Amino acid sequence: DIVMTQSPDSLAVSLGERATINCKSSQSVLYSSNNANYLAWYQQKPGQPPKLLIYWASTRESGVPDRFSGSGSGTDFTLTISSLQAEDVAVYYCQQYYDTLHSFGQGTKLEIK
Amino acid sequence: EVQLVESGGGLVQPGGSLRLSCAASGFTFSDYFMRWVRQAPGKGLEWVANIKEDGSEKYYVDSVKGRFTVSRDNAKNSLYLQMHSLRVDDTAVYYCTRGGWEIRYWGQGTLVTVSS
Numbered sequence: 001d002i003v004m005t006q007s008p009d010s011l012a013v014s015l016g017e018r019a020t021i022n023c024k025s026s027q028s029v030l031y032s033s034n035n036a037n038y039l040a041w042y043q044q045k046p047g048q049p050p051k052l053l054i055y056w057a058s059t060r061e062s063g064v065p066d067r068f069s070g071s072g073s074g075t076d077f078t079l080t081i082s083s084l085q086a087e088d089v090a091v092y093y094c095q096q097y098y099d100t101l102h103s104f105g106q107g108t109k110l111e112i113k
Numbered sequence: 114e115v116q117l118v119e120s121g122g123g124l125v126q127p128g129g130s131l132r133l134s135c136a137a138s139g140f141t142f143s144d145y146f147m148r149w150v151r152q153a154p155g156k157g158l159e160w161v162a163n164i165k166e167d168g169s170e171k172y173y174v175d176s177v178k179g180r181f182t183v184s185r186d187n188a189k190n191s192l193y194l195q196m197h198s199l200r201v202d203d204t205a206v207y208y209c210t211r212g213g214w215e216i217r218y219w220g221q222g223t224l225v226t227v228s229s
Contacts, residue, residue, distance in 0.1 A: 040215040042158075049208055049219035050158065061217070093158055097214045100172045102148070104158040 002026050002096050006105035012113040019081040021108045023094035028074045031098065038098035041070055041079045043090045044107075050093060054079065086112065115139040115218045117209045122223030129199050133223060135192040135209030143167070143187040146213035149194050151205035152222075161207070162194065177203075199227045 003026040013019040029038045037057035042050035052061045054070035057077055067082045081088055089112060094105040121133040133149070149161040162183040163172040171183050182195040192209055206222040 038214065042216070044158075049222060050216070052215055052217050055215035091157075095158075095216070100163060101174065102160045102163070104160065107157040 001101055002029065002099055002103055004094055004096055004103050004105040006092075006094060006108050008108060009106070010109040010111065012111045013081075013084045014113045015086065016083050017113075019084050019088070019110055021079045021092050021094075021110070023072075023077045023079070023105050025075045025077075025096055025098075029096045029098040030074045037073050037077070038096055039070075039072075039077055040095045040097065041068075042093045042095065043088075044093065045090045053092075081110075084110075084112070115211065117211060117218060117220035119207065119209050119220045119223035122207065122225045124226045124228065125199055126229050127199060127201055127227055129227070130195070130197045131199065131225060133194040133196070133207055133209075133225070135220060137190045137192065137209075137211070140211070142185075142190040145211050147183075147185060147192045148210045148212070148216070149183060149192075150208045150210055150216070150219075151203075151225075152208070153202070153205045156205075159205075164192070196225070199225075201227050203227050 005024045007022045039057045041054040044050040053064050058070045069080050071078050091107045091109050093107050116138045118136045125131050148163045151161050164183045168185050180198045184193045204227045206224050208222045209220040210216045211218040
């Protein structure tokens, strides 16, 4: 089973500053035949289901602001918010879909400093 | 517009059973893998079960194997999760989700509370 580990567990960033969340998988989620990383990022606000932000590690979902970006490959991935806005306060999750278990990271709580 | 509407949650005693349903609309249901994902109160997301488009393949997280059964009725555009031998740690919001890879569509969830 692939274990996803996010860091940090919580993060406080000033408005307008950069926020960086890391996600590490216990084995590579890069599928060699298509050179694709089977990894997604989600944002969840209280009382709501998660919202897809990024898939294939770096493809931004339609309608997601371009301050959100994903990077990384293999086992190490990063979600970056280039300039934090008040509405970005949420919990962020990474998820691998390389194997059938589709495991999630434990979540990173992002707050305003 | 894609819609996923869960129902069937509620309060059940440990050892009891419950059947969750998910009514899908706005897309061709039989063309998509479907999944159940759950979230315990104040906790993170946990994938529970997958079912292939035609129902021929099903996958479960270890903690529910032998107790939960995922099924679908493509004629009714519906996904189900039959849950037996429920435990306190099964308490969660259960989300119905669409898709085989990234999860673009989520229902609003139905709360299952297992308590005596």
